[in-house]
Amino acid sequence: MAQPFWESKTLSEMTRQEWESICDGCAKCCLHKFIDDEDTSEATEMQPTDYIESGEQMHYSNIVCYLLNDKKCECTRYQERTVLVPDCVQLTQENLDDVFFMPPSCSYRRLHEGRGLPSWHPLLNKGKKSAMHKAGMSVRGKVVKDNEVDMEYFDEHIVTWPLNDVD
Numbered sequence: 001m002a003q004p005f006w007e008s009k010t011l012s013e014m015t016r017q018e019w020e021s022i023c024d025g026c027a028k029c030c031l032h033k034f035i036d037d038e039d040t041s042e043a044t045e046m047q048p049t050d051y052i053e054s055g056e057q058m059h060y061s062n063i064v065c066y067l068l069n070d071k072k073c074e075c076t077r078y079q080e081r082t083v084l085v086p087d088c089v090q091l092t093q094e095n096l097d098d099v100f101f102m103p104p105s106c107s108y109r110r111l112h113e114g115r116g117l118p119s120w121h122p123l124l125n126k127g128k129k130s131a132m133h134k135a136g137m138s139v140r141g142k143v144v145k146d147n148e149v150d151m152e153y154f155d156e157h158i159v160t161w162p163l164n165d166v167d
């Protein structure tokens, strides 16, 4: 049997459609992240961020973008997302160097690091996301929306589950 495209091609060799299908739809990239840098002052410490520098540590929160449908784990305004949410992280074939900014279970990151797709990935489950939800690898049932929480108390929302990777 022929090798599936995600095994025979690199991420940059994939067609647009193949590239899009690699996204498992976990929505972990829609979570707010914070940088903890020992060199920052109290005022700038643990600020929301969309970039990271060497020596800094990234923390995930359970606070998710208000545009996410947190049951389906789908963006409700996918076409307009980068305009409506300027820090919406959009990984593309052109900015693959930023893949380390994605959670360890992100399918792009897994392929980039040579770890293959996990058994719960929709591409290995007839296009369905249920195995992923069941494995606890999506944000479903674990998040609060950023328009419903006081971001001043973000430290109460720091969580480690987005760093989990199964299989």
Ligand code: SF4
Binding pocket: 022, 023, 024, 025, 026, 027, 028, 029, 030, 091, 102, 103, 105, 106, 107, 108
């Ligand atoms: S973390 Fe990666 S695989 Fe998951 S939704 Fe975001 S881009 Fe897709």
Ligand code: SF4
Binding pocket: 029, 030, 031, 065, 066, 067, 068, 069, 074, 075, 076, 077, 078, 081, 082, 085, 088, 089
């Ligand atoms: S705009 Fe959509 S894709 Fe971007 S962070 Fe928000 S829910 Fe996620």
